[in-house]
Amino acid sequence: MTAQSAQKKNNQKKAKTAITPTREENFPEWYQNVIKAADMAENAPVRGCMIIKPYGYAVWENFQRELDRRIKDEGVKNAYFPLLIPLSYIAKEAEHIDGFAKECAVVTHHRLEAAPDGKGLVPAGELTEPMIIRPTSETIIGETIAKWVTSYRDLPLKLNQWANVMRWEMRPRLFLRTAEFLWQEGHNAFATAEESNADARRMLEVYAEFSRNVLAIPVIEGEKTPEERFPGAMATYTIEAILQDGKALQSGTSHDLGQTFSRSAGIRYQSQDGAEELAWTTSWGMSSRMVGGLIMTHGDDDGMQMPPKVAPHHVVIIPIVHDDGDRAKILDYAETLARRLKELNIRVEMDASDRKTPDKLWGAIKQGVPVRVEIGRREMEEGNVTHTRRDIGRDSKTTESTDAFCNKITAMLDGMQEEMYQAALTRTNAMLHDAKSLDEARQFFSEKSSIGQLRMDAAFLQEDAFEKLQKDFAVTPRCLPFADEGKKVIVGKAY
Amino acid sequence: MTAQSAQKKNNQKKAKTAITPTREENFPEWYQNVIKAADMAENAPVRGCMIIKPYGYAVWENFQRELDRRIKDEGVKNAYFPLLIPLSYIAKEAEHIDGFAKECAVVTHHRLEAAPDGKGLVPAGELTEPMIIRPTSETIIGETIAKWVTSYRDLPLKLNQWANVMRWEMRPRLFLRTAEFLWQEGHNAFATAEESNADARRMLEVYAEFSRNVLAIPVIEGEKTPEERFPGAMATYTIEAILQDGKALQSGTSHDLGQTFSRSAGIRYQSQDGAEELAWTTSWGMSSRMVGGLIMTHGDDDGMQMPPKVAPHHVVIIPIVHDDGDRAKILDYAETLARRLKELNIRVEMDASDRKTPDKLWGAIKQGVPVRVEIGRREMEEGNVTHTRRDIGRDSKTTESTDAFCNKITAMLDGMQEEMYQAALTRTNAMLHDAKSLDEARQFFSEKSSIGQLRMDAAFLQEDAFEKLQKDFAVTPRCLPFADEGKKVIVGKAY
Missing domain, CATH: 3.30.930.10 (Bira Bifunctional Protein; Domain 2)
Incomplete structure (x- = not known):
């Protein structure tokens, strides 16, 4: 493969992500776009x-x-x-004021009335004591x-x-x-x-x-x-x-x-x-x-991935109708499946809208529905379902009997929940680095390619150089982990 | 019975209500006291x-x-x-303003800062546009x-x-x-x-x-x-x-x-x-x-009565211990009952506090717990429970086997729910009176003993005398019932 064709293939690959920019390209924008998608x-x-x-x-x-x-x-x-x-309640606790008073919504009036010039409304009925939300x-x-x-x-x-x-x-x-x-x-x-x-x-x-x-x-x-x-x-x-x-x-x-x-x-x-x-x-x-x-x-570059325990829908069923004569039968078959799944306490969404099938499939991917099920004429005739896991994607696409699917769906979701946690844990662990000195920490935070948090000796917190580190790189001590019995501190950028 | 002894008996009877004043004596105060009790x-x-x-x-x-x-x-x-x-949103809808602008909390600032005289805090950061809650x-x-x-x-x-x-x-x-x-x-x-x-x-x-x-x-x-x-x-x-x-x-x-x-x-x-x-x-x-x-x-003169479907607790279990040597066994027996009931989706409260038994019983009555269960040594030894319905009171007090109670509790609560509705319906119907003329309505509202709402011809709404009726007695047309196809109106006092 020439460099050019490799580049071309790479571009094609990139073009396939449902979210642009990707996480690597621009994480904050990716985040906004996942929420939108x-x-x-x-x-x-x-x-x-x-x-x-x-x-x-x-x-x-x-x-x-x-x-x-x-x-x-x-x-x-x-x-x-x-x-x-x-207001007087807030004023009672001195430390508390410092922490919150700077950023609160203050209610000062309890009525609106016509402005003196007759244009619009103005606050009226001033409170004897302001209140904060x-x-x-x-x-x-x-x-x-x-x-x-x-x-x-x-x-x-x-x-x-x-x-x-x-x-x-x-x-x-x-x-x-x-x-x-x-x-x-x-x-x-x-x-x-x-x-x-x-x-x-x-x-x-x-x-x-x-x-x-x-x-x-x-x-x-x-x-x-x-x-x-x-x-x-x-x-x-x-x-x-x-x-x-x-x-x-x-x-x-x-x-x-x-x-x-x-x-x-x-x-x-x-x-x-x-x-x-x-x-x-x-x-x-x-x-x-x-x-x-x-x-x-x-989330990944195709959108959200919902852990099953908080997923609004565990399964989305997408009926695929090519011939209008099949519509009623396919929908009926899909509805029967939906009922069976609901009896198993599975949260099911039926997508019988008139959107095109690829839009429905990509919609489910972007919303991160754990399992999508496609039901076409063939599935109906053979008593089957075709299902795909969001986390694995097309490699998990399986056609099997409705019975087999219903028997495994609960375990499948439980497995996904656990695998998502393990995958996140692996990523998290890879982003937690040890720094033996404040110089090493400065080095880490000054490199653009550095991703993650640093774990270092809690004694560094007392040093002036630590304060400088905080200021220079906009990092903060996140916590003294219980696991390290207060001897270590995690430091890094935070939301 | 002499008039005096009848009076005395009446007083004794009155003294037994858990809420004073009673509904008849002072309904608004009774209401506050039920909430408190x-x-x-x-x-x-x-x-x-x-x-x-x-x-x-x-x-x-x-x-x-x-x-x-x-x-x-x-x-x-x-x-x-x-x-x-x-504010501008509210101002857009003219009719809406009239309805709501007179009574809303207005946020005008987004910060508090130290007062110029150093005493306390004052609103700061005035908003360019006020907002209402x-x-x-x-x-x-x-x-x-x-x-x-x-x-x-x-x-x-x-x-x-x-x-x-x-x-x-x-x-x-x-x-x-x-x-x-x-x-x-x-x-x-x-x-x-x-x-x-x-x-x-x-x-x-x-x-x-x-x-x-x-x-x-x-x-x-x-x-x-x-x-x-x-x-x-x-x-x-x-x-x-x-x-x-x-x-x-x-x-x-x-x-x-x-x-x-x-x-x-x-x-x-x-x-x-x-x-x-x-x-x-x-x-x-x-x-x-x-x-x-x-x-x-x-609610009644002994406090609240909770319809089972919204009752925080369906059943309160009150262990009654006279001999400290029995305590562990009685509590254990009560706990076993609680577990069985919970398996039946019954919301159970165990009152194992150190309050006195009468206080616990009256507490349950005032809170309107549908069924209270007393478990003493005798119940424990005989495998029984003693249960009493809140709506019927002591006449419903029954001692029977735990099995019998567990078998009937769901139906018992369903029955109470329905009976509470029927009782309320009977009371409501008795408080809905027909008035054939506005004079008859004036008569009704002017008598202190009159309780309830009037149903009358909706055509009266057009008469000047109706407006006068509203003003004189602080009554309002509550609705034109669907059941009367718009031909009747219900009129009365309202919260």
Whole structure:
């Protein structure tokens, strides 16, 4: 093969990816285009906000269902607290202000009225005290449970809410960083420091298990350095994912708040021996930014790949009709298959639209439906299905009996879930490099071809050269992994 | 019996109700106290807002799950749209402004900074355009789907979101009327007027079926008079419940919006024959105010009664230990029962706290748990359970074998659900009176003992005396019931 024909072949190969640019060519643009091609979300006309489209929201619903079950299994109860927080509450907790006050939406009026010049509407009814849209709810939940907790009998108190929150973002990015996002925030209160610390660690474990087994996203569990802690926390625990571009994504955090918020809100209880004590609290959250993490972990140059456990559809059935006389029979055959699969708790989508077959197939590929099934006249006549796995592609294309397919589909999806996790784990491990010195770290971050995070001696954190490293390369210490018992730190770029 | 002893007996009887005042004595106060006794919600420190406590939120979760399934069965897909709506969107739809502009939270700044005098924080970063917190989302969803819809192939488009919304309420009341509340809002678009009208009616039917079969709340289906329509709608359909105090509760509404919002947002599509057409839209919503409706429909002087389909717990198990030596065995027996019930998909709560038994029993009564089970030494030794129905009370107290109980519990709960609906229907029917003239209506509303709603000839709506009736007695036309084919109108007080 001549260089020219090799180049030509290469071009042809490139032309075949459903997403342009590819990940290698331009990762951020690839990301935006996968979201668009999979029809998951779009920028809202409201600055920094997004619209989560049905296919993206269905992922979030599966995420919620799976995580909610795990949270409830920990004895936590869901509740709902107000969207608006009085300014005075925020002002109470000094450290907290520094962390959040700079980026919140402020409500100052409660009415609109006609403008004096008669043109349009203007805010009216000024509030005596401005309120902010919750960026997080430690303050208002703290004020509330201070009223609920009076005795050691009221503890532990474990609450969670699924809610929207708002942080004014200057550089928004779909899912990963938007002014408004969806999340759950847990807020637990305990009688002792030991219990609250154990709880903060326990909830991090719940997040880690959920990330691995549901999202198929490998994560590193560890503790944040003091500078990276949640404002007001004694310790912040985190799970960090390493995405395909080598950047880290803080995927879930759990904070041991000590007595910071119980002191400012006055969460006091009478202990078993009659003494008045301050409670110890934790908070922990995971958000819709993880949908971005899913895409950046599992997407490829043909679009999204959905881990079966969060996939809106496990299987898409594509009826292929060449002769109109066959239509009714083929659709009927496809519907029968859909019913059988639904009985097996398989989430099935029937694509009987009038789009052309290649568009349907590519649509399923771009949306990352784990298994696509083609049903044509031949399949119908022979009692067969033709199925293809998204992760393997055409090499997995198999025609076999409907019975055989129905018997294996559940195991097939379970297998895909596990293989997707293993593939992501292999990629993640390959992007975690050891650096023996800060010079080695500088060397790594200064090379354009370097992808990933560095693991180095935690003692380096104390050196001035580390601060310089952070500044020069816009990297941050992601966490001190539990696995290294606080002796190592992971450093790199992050979303 | 002397008058004195009768009075005494009456007092004793009254003293036995768990809620004071009773419904008859003071319905509004009874309502607040049931919520408190059942631990469902409380007023938030934020004016007009509420905190939904775990037991109340669990009702909402069951509500959501049941209604969400029904909405999806109609081919509607969930999505999520921004909390904030730019002022200019609201200003576009003239009628809509009149309806909502007077009562919304306005965001004017996106930052807090230290006050010039150094004391506290003040709003900073004024927005070039103020935004309002959504009171409902027709405008922003309209603007969005105008971009999604280009061809007749894109229609119908059926979307729903579960969200918080905000309307500045001057006279807030837990669940029934709060500044922030939780709801679902559906927004559908169609190619023809016929389809959008049929859809608005269809979604009302979904609400009616849900109210009757899940909430056990009887409702009257009908159309609002033009004055009572949603701002901008061509027709508003409603389901109205009649609560125990005779007031109506608008329980769910479905609007045929015609082309009002498609015109202001520009939802245009190319028809099959190539012409550019405006779409026709509907919107429909049901909210957390229905939790208030549940209480005012099913609560009694001992507290709440939960219809099994939304009850957080179907069964509460109360272990009764008189001798500490029995504790482990009794708890073990109770746990085994709990596991068996859970396998039958029964939602079970074990009350193994150190509260006294009467407190546990009354707690379960006030929270309206459908069935309470007492397990003492005797039950344990004989392989029995002692169970009591909330709706019937002590007359239903039965001791029988665990097997017999497990075999009947599902049917028992189904039966209770149906009986609660029938009981509510009987009460509702008794509160719906016919008035043959406006004089008769004045007579009815002027008597303090009159409870309920009036049904009268819809022709009266045109008379000046009707307007006077509305003003004098603070009553409104609730709806023109479908059952009367628009010839009758229901009139009365409402929440």
